[in-house]
Amino acid sequence: MSFRGARWLVAAQAAALLFLAGGCGDYQKINDRSQIIGIGVDPVPDKPDMLAFTLQVPNLEIATQQSPGLGTGGRQGGEAVPYKNFYVEATSVQSAVSRAQTMYDKSFFLGNLETVVFQTGLSERDLTRVTEQLMRDETIDKLAYVVATRDSARSVLEARTNAPPATTIEAMWYNDMPQRGYSAPEKLWQFWRDAELIGREPHAPLVEATDDSIRMDGTELYFGYQPVGWLTPDDTVFYNFLAGQVRAISISIPDARRTFDVRIMRSRVHLREVPTKDGMVLWDDIQVRANLNSTETMAQRPLTNREVERYEDVVERYLHDNCVRVFRALQSVQADAVGFGYRYLIHHPERIYEIRDRWGDEFGHARIHVTVRCRISREGNIL
Amino acid sequence: MNAQNERLYNLSAFQAIALFSSSFLPVMFWIYPTVAVHYARLDAQWALLVTVLIGVVISWVHGRLNDRFPNMTGPDFACLVWGKWIGKAITALYVPVYLLFLGVSLYFTISLMKYFFPLTMRMWLALAMTVVAWRGAWCGVEAMGRASAIVHPLTFAGILASFGAILANADQPLIPLSFTSPSQTASGVYHLLPLYLGMDLILIVNPYYRHRRGKSEWYPVIATAIGGVVVMLVFFSIVVNLGFTPTERLAYPVQAVIQLIRLRGFLVERLGIVIIILSVAYTALFLGNHIWALSTTIARIVGVSDHKFRPFTLFVAPSIFAISQIIATTMHARDIVTMILAPASWVVVVIIPVSTHLIASIRGLRTDTREELQAQGRQRPPKRRRIRSSP
Numbered sequence: 100m101s102f103r104g105a106r107w108l109v110a111a112q113a114a115a116l117l118f119l120a121g122g123c124g125d126y127q128k129i130n131d132r133s134q135i136i137g138i139g140v141d142p143v144p145d146k147p148d149m150l151a152f153t154l155q156v157p158n159l160e161i162a163t164q165q166s167p168g169l170g171t172g173g174r175q176g177g178e179a180v181p182y183k184n185f186y187v188e189a190t191s192v193q194s195a196v197s198r199a200q201t202m203y204d205k206s207f208f209l210g211n212l213e214t215v216v217f218q219t220g221l222s223e224r225d226l227t228r229v230t231e232q233l234m235r236d237e238t239i240d241k242l243a244y245v246v247a248t249r250d251s252a253r254s255v256l257e258a259r260t261n262a263p264p265a266t267t268i269e270a271m272w273y274n275d276m277p278q279r280g281y282s283a284p285e286k287l288w289q290f291w292r293d294a295e296l297i298g299r300e301p302h303a304p305l306v307e308a309t310d311d312s313i314r315m316d317g318t319e320l321y322f323g324y325q326p327v328g329w330l331t332p333d334d335t336v337f338y339n340f341l342a343g344q345v346r347a348i349s350i351s352i353p354d355a356r357r358t359f360d361v362r363i364m365r366s367r368v369h370l371r372e373v374p375t376k377d378g379m380v381l382w383d384d385i386q387v388r389a390n391l392n393s394t395e396t397m398a399q400r401p402l403t404n405r406e407v408e409r410y411e412d413v414v415e416r417y418l419h420d421n422c423v424r425v426f427r428a429l430q431s432v433q434a435d436a437v438g439f440g441y442r443y444l445i446h447h448p449e450r451i452y453e454i455r456d457r458w459g460d461e462f463g464h465a466r467i468h469v470t471v472r473c474r475i476s477r478e479g480n481i482l
Numbered sequence: 483m484n485a486q487n488e489r490l491y492n493l494s495a496f497q498a499i500a501l502f503s504s505s506f507l508p509v510m511f512w513i514y515p516t517v518a519v520h521y522a523r524l525d526a527q528w529a530l531l532v533t534v535l536i537g538v539v540i541s542w543v544h545g546r547l548n549d550r551f552p553n554m555t556g557p558d559f560a561c562l563v564w565g566k567w568i569g570k571a572i573t574a575l576y577v578p579v580y581l582l583f584l585g586v587s588l589y590f591t592i593s594l595m596k597y598f599f600p601l602t603m604r605m606w607l608a609l610a611m612t613v614v615a616w617r618g619a620w621c622g623v624e625a626m627g628r629a630s631a632i633v634h635p636l637t638f639a640g641i642l643a644s645f646g647a648i649l650a651n652a653d654q655p656l657i658p659l660s661f662t663s664p665s666q667t668a669s670g671v672y673h674l675l676p677l678y679l680g681m682d683l684i685l686i687v688n689p690y691y692r693h694r695r696g697k698s699e700w701y702p703v704i705a706t707a708i709g710g711v712v713v714m715l716v717f718f719s720i721v722v723n724l725g726f727t728p729t730e731r732l733a734y735p736v737q738a739v740i741q742l743i744r745l746r747g748f749l750v751e752r753l754g755i756v757i758i759i760l761s762v763a764y765t766a767l768f769l770g771n772h773i774w775a776l777s778t779t780i781a782r783i784v785g786v787s788d789h790k791f792r793p794f795t796l797f798v799a800p801s802i803f804a805i806s807q808i809i810a811t812t813m814h815a816r817d818i819v820t821m822i823l824a825p826a827s828w829v830v831v832v833i834i835p836v837s838t839h840l841i842a843s844i845r846g847l848r849t850d851t852r853e854e855l856q857a858q859g860r861q862r863p864p865k866r867r868r869i870r871s872s873p
Contacts, residue, residue, distance in 0.1 A: 237597050241741055288742055295728040438654060441725065445656040448524030449663070 133157075133205035135196065136182075137265025139216040139252025140229050143188055150225060152195035153216075153253045154185045155265050156207070182263035184256055192232045209236065212243040213269035215287055216252035217303065219319055219326045226324040227294075234291045241288040244269055247303040247319035247326070258308035267313055268306060280339045280348035280363070281332055283318045294324050297455045298440020302338075305329060320434040322459060328432035330425065337425040340385055340418060341469070342437050343368025349392055354413045360392035361414060361475070372443045372465075379465035381439050385422065389414065390477040407475050414473040422469045430467070433459035495701060497627035498691040500634040502541075502705035504764060505771050506680035507712070508587040509823065511761075512594060513816060514677055514713070515720045515735045522670025524658050524726055529670025530717055534710035536671070537678040540832055541706035544684040545699035547839050550848045552693035556685030557782035559849075563842045572834060573783050576682060579826045580776050581798070582818065583679050584769060585805025588612070589815050591765040592806065594737055598758060608806045611766055616799040618770030619777065620792060623690050626771050633767045640760045641712055645719040648739060652722035672828070676819055677713060678706070679827040680768070682835070683775045689788075693850070733812050773798050 137155035158181055185202055189195035196207055215233065217226060233239055246268055248255045258264045272284040282304045285293070293301035300323070305316040318330040318338060330338055339345045345366040351358045371382035391410065394402065429436060440458040444451060454461075493501065510517065515526070522529035551559035561569030592607040599607065618626055649655075661667070684702050692698065720739045721729055732738050740757050777794035781787070809815050842848070 241738075292724055292728045295731060296725040297727050299725075441654075442656060444524070444726075445658045446660070448658045448660060451524060 131205055133207055134211040135207050135209050136213045137256050139256045141218045141252045142220050149188045152187045153256045154199050155256050156183050157263050158183045209239045212240045214265040215243055215245045216255050217247050218252045219247050219249050223325040230291050243287045245285050245287055245290045245303045246306045248306050254308050258313050259311050280336050280345040282315045283335055298444045298458050299438040300434045300436050302436045322434050327434050334425045337421045340366055340422050341383055352414050352417050357395045359395050361389040362392050364388045372439050379461050381465045382468045385471045387473040389475050411473045411475050415471040418471045426467050430463050433463040435462045492624045493627040493691040497631045498701050499705045500630035501627045502684050502702050503708045504630045504634045504767050505683040506678050508765050508768050510677045512590050512734050512736050515717050515729050517673055518670055519726055519730045521673050522666045525662050525667045529667045532671045533674040537706045541702035543835050543839050545702040548688045549693050549699050552850050553689055555688055555782055555788050563838050570783055579830050581801050584772050584802045586815050586818055588806035589809045612799050612803045614766045615769030619773035619795050623774055633763050637760045637764045645715050649719040655722045673824050675827045676823045681831050686775045686778050
């Protein structure tokens, strides 16, 4: 019994030692730290090795300065924005952060990175280099979103939005946005993975700064790290159909001179790739489940079964035509953003070197079969 | 040998399985998907599967060997089978291999801890782990068995839950089902066997668990199968998320992939830190097991009773610490694994135990005539019977 008591005493003493290991030795006040939430990368025209970085941190002091009633805030609104940007020319992300540190009194850290903005004019070499640096750094959050812009990354991160632009961009997807389809988000690690993966190419949403917001402007397509083309916002919808990524979006379907509206609840996709003598044949079977939002008859009478079937046919034809068009656009730049090549590699691992060297070409010249099956499951309540 | 009877049933079946199961994996756990994809390309999962099967078969051989000589440690029956001096020489071969193996394992673990403690020197991290492990080893195998029975199920559950979640998160779960190249697969298997280096601990624990015909030979097999489940699950959750070619580019794929999931509303937002905590506990346990095992082996080589292992821990633990400090870079550690530990593990895990077993069966050597190994044994006291029925 005394032995057991002694053992408890030792355990209690050992546990008391933990009080000394509170881990507060390198304690930093939260006010002394500053998260970098956005990184923008632009090319520098004359210096090929240099990149222009825009580093964004939230400006937390602005809230106290502007608080009404206290009378401390002299200026009302005006120039105040909820973020600070640092503009640095450097050869790497890390050296840019180090240089920016000389301009600010709070220590930067990158664990809460939200958005990375790439200018589309970045060369393949620069983009490879920056992506590698971002992936290599252990402290950077790999779940940040990657976006591309045709203006400059600086202008996007300078947009006059209510929240910092980096946060605004991340919020478009982070909160499981219901309208999944008008944009094709890609996280930093997915961008890196798709660029490195054999038989699948990365993409990034295109954004543009407007007067007081940030607007989606389609999708930038890459071949490896090389920007090769882009899709319009409307085409992005059909790209998402091809990839089976559409969730809960409403689209209007033109039918001769009239239109009706459906709400696509969910799209699934079944991909197949069949090698033949004349090259690859790529099958993309799209299945769509939709609700009817509005009809052509303006709800004057209940829908018959036959009409619903006709609507289904119209949706199928419309989606088919447009998906084929977008597929051809992907083929024209050889950017396999859906990942047919990777699937083919998984099913034929013995052809790895052939696929690695020649997939872009094979994909560009493949024959395609797109089929769409639509089922309208609900016609609504009123009629 | 005089203490034989009192030490016989120190480990329950569950403790024995947990102890065996926590005595391998760490040396390659953080890097093996990269190694598998590097050598076996798209046959990596076949190479892993073959490695796991080899591990299971070899662990069964270890179990058989133990049941053949139930009352003596590994070095003793090596001397019995091979003759005194060859047996001692063979056993002595284990010592440098295992010292290097433990040093490299410690190096990989502190490299990962360094990421969470960027301001702490490697030396202090390694020292802390070595001291904890050494203290555990000092208490002997019974204490390590009890600790294993707690830590190992926790680690196993943690890995199943987190990597299961990562696997379910994948956006295109594609795994190749066709088989390409036997030579690539063989190369992969050759380089992946260090996953099961550490299994020889089973031989030294031999007299400390209860041997029963038809049952105790399966303890190592169950332990290895648990390891195999972990190996396959972690590998699949990595390749379905990252794909095969990018996995090859990563130095620490396991660590990279656990950063990629963020469970909202979960107790901890990043699972990574949980896995690191579990892996630190696991590695400390693993080091403790092996410090005990290696000290006991050295004790038997120099002819001291296996209860007098404690002075030898004072050589083993500092050596492990020193080796972990000498290794400079990850590539250096990986080179040690591929150049030295891969061939060495074929020798110490596969060739030596299998040939020991073969020679023992050819020469008809066995010491398993004790009552509990006989199918129809004599009347046993009821107390033992109750122990038997525990899991």
